[in-house]
Amino acid sequence: MRETEIIKERLPIAGVIGAYLKLEKAGVNLKALCPFHSEKTASFFVSPERGGYYCFGCGAKGDIFTFVQTFEGLDFPGALKLLAERAGVRLSGSGRRERKFEERLFAALEKSASYFEGELGGRPEAVKYLKDRGLAVETIEKWRLGFAPAEWRALKDSLIKEGFSEEELVKAGLIKRGEKGNVYDTFRSRIIFPLFDPAGRVAAFSGRIFGDDSAEAKYLNSPDTPLWSKSSFLYGFHAAKRSIRESDYTLVVEGQMDLLMCHQAGLTNAVAVSGTALTARHLALLRRLSPNLLLVFDNDPAGVRASLKAAELALGEKMTVKLAKLSGGKDPAELIKEGAAAFRAMLRDAKHVIDFHLEEISNRGYDKRRLHLAVGREVLPHLARLQNAIERSHFAEKVAAETGIKESALLEELGRLGRGEARPEEAAASDKEKEERAERKEIIGERLLSLLFWQESLKESAVDAAWLRKELCRISGESWLEKGTSEADKDSLIFRAEREFADVSLGRAVNELLRDFEMEMIKARLAEVSRELKGAESRADAAAESELIDKCRRLSGRLSELGSPP
Numbered sequence: 001m002r003e004t005e006i007i008k009e010r011l012p013i014a015g016v017i018g019a020y021l022k023l024e025k026a027g028v029n030l031k032a033l034c035p036f037h038s039e040k041t042a043s044f045f046v047s048p049e050r051g052g053y054y055c056f057g058c059g060a061k062g063d064i065f066t067f068v069q070t071f072e073g074l075d076f077p078g079a080l081k082l083l084a085e086r087a088g089v090r091l092s093g094s095g096r097r098e099r100k101f102e103e104r105l106f107a108a109l110e111k112s113a114s115y116f117e118g119e120l121g122g123r124p125e126a127v128k129y130l131k132d133r134g135l136a137v138e139t140i141e142k143w144r145l146g147f148a149p150a151e152w153r154a155l156k157d158s159l160i161k162e163g164f165s166e167e168e169l170v171k172a173g174l175i176k177r178g179e180k181g182n183v184y185d186t187f188r189s190r191i192i193f194p195l196f197d198p199a200g201r202v203a204a205f206s207g208r209i210f211g212d213d214s215a216e217a218k219y220l221n222s223p224d225t226p227l228w229s230k231s232s233f234l235y236g237f238h239a240a241k242r243s244i245r246e247s248d249y250t251l252v253v254e255g256q257m258d259l260l261m262c263h264q265a266g267l268t269n270a271v272a273v274s275g276t277a278l279t280a281r282h283l284a285l286l287r288r289l290s291p292n293l294l295l296v297f298d299n300d301p302a303g304v305r306a307s308l309k310a311a312e313l314a315l316g317e318k319m320t321v322k323l324a325k326l327s328g329g330k331d332p333a334e335l336i337k338e339g340a341a342a343f344r345a346m347l348r349d350a351k352h353v354i355d356f357h358l359e360e361i362s363n364r365g366y367d368k369r370r371l372h373l374a375v376g377r378e379v380l381p382h383l384a385r386l387q388n389a390i391e392r393s394h395f396a397e398k399v400a401a402e403t404g405i406k407e408s409a410l411l412e413e414l415g416r417l418g419r420g421e422a423r424p425e426e427a428a429a430s431d432k433e434k435e436e437r438a439e440r441k442e443i444i445g446e447r448l449l450s451l452l453f454w455q456e457s458l459k460e461s462a463v464d465a466a467w468l469r470k471e472l473c474r475i476s477g478e479s480w481l482e483k484g485t486s487e488a489d490k491d492s493l494i495f496r497a498e499r500e501f502a503d504v505s506l507g508r509a510v511n512e513l514l515r516d517f518e519m520e521m522i523k524a525r526l527a528e529v530s531r532e533l534k535g536a537e538s539r540a541d542a543a544a545e546s547e548l549i550d551k552c553r554r555l556s557g558r559l560s561e562l563g564s565p566p
Helices: 003-010 013-018 064-072 076-087 097-121 124-132 137-142 154-161 166-171 237-247 256-264 280-287 301-316 332-338 340-348 353-362 368-385 389-403 407-417 431-437 440-457 465-476 487-501 506-539 542-562
Strands: 024-026 029-032 044-047 052-055 146-148 175-177 183-185 190-196 202-209 219-221 250-253 270-272 292-296 320-323
Touching (some): 003 064, 013 029, 013 044, 013 052, 044 487, 052 487, 064 076, 097 124, 097 166, 097 190, 097 202, 124 137, 124 190, 137 256, 154 166, 190 237, 237 270, 250 256, 256 270, 256 332, 280 301, 292 301, 301 320, 301 353, 320 353, 332 340, 353 368, 353 389, 368 389, 368 407, 389 407, 440 465, 440 487, 440 506, 465 506
Parallel strands (some): 250 270, 250 292, 292 320
Antiparallel strands (some): 024 029, 029 044, 044 052, 146 190, 175 183, 202 219
C-alpha cells in the first residue's frame, strides 16, 4: 500500500479537518464555514465516506493532503511530512532524493538557528538593545532571536563539523561563494531573526546590522532558496494564521520589530512584509483566511505610499482594506512600547482606504482645481476597484459631497476606468439566481448526473447505478451523458447529491426526476419538430410534412403517458 493511502487510512478526514474547523453533522456529510473564503452560511462539506471535501462557495476541493497544503501554506512534500508524523508513518527513501535534500537544508537551517541563539546569549549588549526596544525575554526566546558574530566563516566552520557540505550551505543561503570560489558566512555582526515557513520550520533568516558599520545595509535577508521565496513570505504567518481566521482580518505591519511587539501585546493576527512590498502572492495567502486587511505602515511619506499601493492591489483582489493613522511619526513597535492600549485605540479608528486617502489629499492645502485633479488621479482608481456596487455608490456619493465634484462626473470617470471585467453584481450572483435563469431541462439533468456519479462512487449504492446510466442514455443519448464532465465537476455534483438526497426516499426521487427529465427532453424535441414542420409547409414538401406530423403525434403520445399534456 502506498504511503499516502496508509496515512489516509490512519487519519480520517473528519479528524484532520476537525482539528482546524468546527464541523457539524449534515446528513451523511459534515459541514463548516469555509476557511478559504469569507462566508456566513456554511458551504464547506466533508465526506467521511469518500475522504474528500468540497466548498460550494469558492470551489475548494480535495483530500487531507490538499487541505493541509492550502490551510498551512505548504507544498505537497511539506504536507506529506506533517501528516506522516501525525499518522506515525515513516516515509521511505525510494525516489525521494529531492525531499531528502530539502530535509538536509531544513536541518542545516535549524542548526544555524540554534547556533545564533547560543551566540546571542553571550552578547549582553545585543540583548540589552532588544530589551530597550521593548521585547520581553519570553518574546526573544519564543521567536528564537539570535546573533551572528563579526567573523567571516564562524557559522560555516560550525556546520561543516556537523557534517553538512558547502553545497548544502550555499543552497540554504547560509554561506556565499565569492568570484574566486572562496566561501563566507552570509550574516556577520547582525541580530538574527529566524524566518519560519507556514509549518513553523526555520526556512531563512533576516539580520539587522549591529554596530557602526554604516557601509552595510540595515537589514539583510537570506537569498531565495528552494525552501524560501521573499515574494511569497510573510513574517509571523505561521503564528498568526489561526488568529487571522478567528478575528476575520489580518493586521499587516512593515518590520520584524513591529510584528514581535504586536504579538507580544496580544495582537496575534499580525504579519509583517519584512522589507518588501505586499505582493499578489501575499494577498492570495491571506485571502484564504480572511478577505479583510488592516494596514499599519510607518507614518512617513514612504509608508503612506506603500500603504496606498498595497491597498490598491488588495482591492483588485476583492479584499476590504482599512488603514490606521499612527500618531507622532512613530512606528508600531515604538507606539506599543509606549502603551498597547493607545495603539489598539488607533487600530479601532482605522479608516477605509478611500476615506483615508480622501482625508490625506484634503489636508494638502490644494485649491479646488488641484483637489479635484488629485481625487481623479489618486482616489478614483481605488474606487473603481471596489467589487461591491453598493459600496462603490456609497463612496462615490461621499467623494462628491466632500469635494464638490458632481457625482455624475465621478460615475462617468469610473466608467472610463472600467477594466472590461464582468460587473461585480453579476459575478456575485448566487447559485440559486443562476439556477432560476437556467433551463429547467438542464437543472433536472444536472441533478440526475449528480445522483448517478454519487451512486457510482459508493461501494454499496442505494440505486442500481448501471440501470440509472442506461435510463439516462435512453432518454438523452450517450453524447449528452458523456459531455465532458471534468473530475472537478464530478466532485461538485457528488457533494451536491449527498447534500440534497441524503434524507429522501431515493428510489422515488430518481423515478420522478427521470420522468420530469424525459418530459422536458420531449418538449424540447417537440419544439424542434414544430419548427421543422413549418419549414416543410413553407416548401410545400408533403412527404416531409407527413413524417414530421407523425413524429409530433408520437412525442405527444409519450408526453401523455408520462402524465403531461402535449
